[in-house]
Amino acid sequence: MPAIALSVFDLFKIGPGPSSSHTIGPMRAGYDFIQAARALPAEQLAKATGLAVHLFGSLSATGKGHGTDRAVLAGLLGRSPESCPPEFLDELAAKPLAGRSMDLGPTQLTIDAGMVVFDAIEHSFPCSNTLIIRLTGADAAPMFERQYASLGGGFIDIKGQPEPPRGVPAYPYSTMEELKKQLAENDLSLHKLILENEMAVTGADEASIMAGLDTILRVMDEAVDAGLAAEGVLPGSIGLHRKAKRIFERAHIKRQTHENIIGLMCAFAFAAAEENAAGHVIVTAPTCGSAGIIPAMARIMRTRLALSEQSIREGLLAAASVGFLAKHNATIAGAEGGCQAEIGVASAMAAAMLTHATGYGAHVTENAAETALEHHLGMTCDPVGGYVQIPCIERNAMSVAKAYTAFVIATDVLPIQHKVGLDQAIEAMMATGKDMNCKYKETAQGGLAVFVPNC
Ligand code: SF4
16 A cells, blocks of 8 residues: 555645535636646637536536536636635626636637536446546537546546656555554654655645644634624525524523533534535535534634644644545545545544644544544435535534544543554445445435435
């Protein structure tokens, strides 16, 4: 198994919700395609007459509810996820698409709604979330085409295109067992090892990585603030009311009770998850659907546990190590592994974040992450109406509480008595995801998506 060579900023990406595989990934694909197309010879581009985007698998099944069409079109219009204002996407959704055009240099192609084709749900591509973007010439003959796999968490793979070269990790590992061995042999703390590897893989220095982490934490916090302030109904046909503000106010009424911290955790998780559902800017952690869990934990660590910003940064690096292991050895995409791979991994990351930041070692941190993941195994993905709202928003609140419970269990029992390793839980998650029927993997064809009428 090759060593993990992921960057922390591969995992924590800033971009518009509501789904990293359905919005951030496709927007990146659209953006990549337009850059690649513009590099074609001018005489070839002058012959271009049309463009089509074909969405397959879960992108086709739930792409309408997730806003995949507007995301990919925004990318084709030259917008990248980290810099695309949410108002631009709102405008794309609200107004007819005709009249906008893609700038291909010698040719301008007018955008219309028919450009995006919701193609076969069942297909034979290796990745469920596949999209093909094709430039056509006279008689609709294909001129240039790229096939993308949207891998979850905003990652994309471009068929036939090698990954840009990266540095070699300073302390290579591909499993939790190997990671613990590196920590012991080199007498390193978990966050320090992740930081050293980040520098080696990306070439960035410590100051810029820390500044990047601060940006990630700030955007997470802004999503919580925006969600706590907002009221009204979320976009889509469900008519789901935002609830974060009310839960937050109720948590303050319960100030003297044990419900207070749970109430605050719920309010913060609802807030960021509702912002995600609204298509506003969030941080993938590790995905959009699970974007409320780590921000909620960070806010609790800051406001209730009075942990320093440095501890929270270090906790975020520890959280990244868990996300790396899940992504490298299994998946973080709901379309591949069901909701256990999104919400379950986010909960495990949040448990590791809190445990490491409060001063526990790698073994206890592993136990907390494992406990959180273990109790999400088998969780299916069944978003009602294809919107990242029911059960997704409440699931963020439930799973930040599970992360906190996992922290309590891991730090209160003897680590040596813990029987299940994180590697085993990740392996079990992958095997369960493979066995899971496709209707429970982000297609909105099973579970709550079938039994709750989308009114
Ligand atoms: S059910 Fe879970 S995996 Fe599916 S869209 Fe919602 S948060 Fe994502």
